[in-house]
Amino acid sequence: AQAPVYNRIALIGLGLIASSMFWAIQRGGLAGEVTGYARSQATRDTARRIGLTDRVCDTAAEAVAGADLVVLAVPVGAMAAVAAEIAPHLAKGATVTDVGSVKRSVIESVGPHLPEGVHFIPGHPLAGTEHSGPESGFATLFDNRWCLLVPVEGTDPQATARLRALWEGIGSNVEEMDADHHDLVLAVTSHTPHLIAYTMVGVADDLGRVTDGEVIKYSAAGFRDFTRIAASDPTMWRDVFLTNKDATLEILGRFTEELFALQRAIRTGDGDHLFDYFTRTRAIRRGII
Ligand code: NAD
Known part of the structure; x- marks a missing residue:
């Protein structure tokens, strides 16, 4: 175990990301104490039963009292309400971070609620299931995944260094990135691919009703991977598209243009277009592996 990075960490929202953070913080001995809060009684009961956090609190105020790090691990659309709820109870000098999949909207919705003297350092671990x-x-x-930190203007470098040390203790590689750049990159690498998976599974499901389940029965690796991705949490992903609207529309627009070009090549029998396109994308894969 390493030296604790924070005396008390409060995890707000106790889902996949917060629970994974807790087990990793515990593994590394990275905090003196970890408190936890979730909105639903059922989640708090489960957390107590499985020992998720050292102390499960019945209010967010109780969880953040005296914490030197507060982690907002709720869906992006719930961040503002949670920030408003905890703001009056934050300790002076505390750091507030989040793990949301979109960064510009979190900065705009959480930042204004936080009092003077509290450090706000948005973050996003690129890991999930x-x-x-x-x-x-x-x-x-x-472990061995990226965690992107998005310090806002005027962020104290020492507070950022401490949060970086926590994520490194958790097992991640940390990089700093501007919020708009983050949102565009994630629209390409994560958000739009999820939308494509949702669409493909929806199309197959419509077809499946027609052909009595055949599509699912004979689904091989490619489609199976789509069904896994399309099983992701609906609330989380609804919020991602509502809050990363501009970047996902930009990437979807480009995607649709390319798809129409390929559709036209298929219709007109333009084998050269298809072959050249697939040759280019194959070379990209070989360049990154
Ligand atoms: P999850 O659904 O497993 O957990 C979310 C938690 O937030 C639950 O405990 C839920 O009860 C709680 N919650 C929801 N609304 C709340 C509210 N208004 N007040 C208090 N608690 C509330 O989700 P997750 O996968 O842990 O995602 C949490 C955050 O992490 C999201 O912002 C998501 O965008 C981000 N994220 C997710 C992944 C992923 O792959 N799942 C990866 C990186 C980042």
């Missing part, structure tokens, strides 16, 4: 809830977490989720 299609599972959700307090029992879905595990200590190794963040």
